[in-house]
Amino acid sequence: YEQYEKMARGAERLAKKLGIESYAVPHAEQRNYIGTDFYRGGTVRTDIGGLHPAKFHAELLRVALASGLTVHSHTAVKSIERNGSGFRVVTSAGTVDARQVLVCTNGYTDGAAPFLRRRLVPVRSRIIVTEELAPDVMARLMPKLMTITENRQLGFYYRPSPDGKRILLGGRDSSRVGDPIAPKLLLRKG
Numbered sequence: 014y015e016q017y018e019k020m021a022r023g024a025e026r027l028a029k030k031l032g033i034e035s036y037a038v039p040h041a042e043q044r045n046y047i048g049t050d051f052y053r054g055g056t057v058r059t060d061i062g063g064l065h066p067a068k069f070h071a072e073l074l075r076v077a078l079a080s081g082l083t084v085h086s087h088t089a090v091k092s093i094e095r096n097g098s099g100f101r102v103v104t105s106a107g108t109v110d111a112r113q114v115l116v117c118t119n120g121y122t123d124g125a126a127p128f129l130r131r132r133l134v135p136v137r138s139r140i141i142v143t144e145e146l147a148p149d150v151m152a153r154l155m156p157k158l159m160t161i162t163e164n165r166q167l168g169f170y171y172r173p174s175p176d177g178k179r180i181l182l183g184g185r186d187s188s189r190v191g192d193p194i195a196p197k198l199l200l201r202k203g
Contacts, residue, residue: 016164017054024056034059047161047171048154055161063160063172074160092189140183142174151177 017069021037028035038046040054061165077084089105093114102109116122121131146154151173155161 014053020056021054024058027058044156046155046157046159048156052163057159061160065175092125136185138183138185140181142182143180145178146180148178151180156178164172 017037017040024035024037027033034117035056035058038052038055038057040052041052043052044050044056046057074084085104085106091103091105092101093116094101096110099110099112100114100115102111116126116129118126118129118133121135122133124130151158155171155173158173158177160170162170169182172181172183173179173182
């Protein structure tokens with residue numbers, strides 16, 4: 014009960030102070046959002062969305078190519094250095110001088126972008142998915158087809174698949190060492 018009250022106050026503050034659409038969902042109303050009584054209420058934030066990394070990458074690539082840029086895949090960038098009013102980019106395929114450089118990277122940024130490497134933290138993430146569920150089961154389990162995260166385990170979330178026929182269960186762990194299969198087993202165990 015205390016945790017729910019704290020979350021509800023936080024949702025109210027977000028709404029009042031920052032204008033973020035956020036509100037509390039008491040336990041008595043939570044089945045409108047998730048088909049279980051396991052939790053004791055929660056909050057909704059409408060400013061948080063999901064990102065499909067492959068679709069995001071594909072669209073970035075499409076826009077880059079449509080604007081006339083040339084893309085060289087599988088070409089490692091070894092260093093980026095200021096060179097007068099531009100930059101010198103040393104790659105595995107040669108050196109390029111450029112007026113501007115846009116670094117598009119992920120959590121595994123290497124030494125070519127030391128500023129970003131010091132600020133990005135890679136986090137293991139795993140996703141498992143249910144078998145295809147009947148429409149009435151999906152409607153009962155996830156009536157609003159919203160992404161749901163929980164406080165019981167840092168980084169666990171549930172969301173409907175894009176076609177609304179399955180539930181994806183994801184989770185993160187902060188380790189970078191150890192058995193990479195262990196987090197998957199933990200997710201399956203639920």
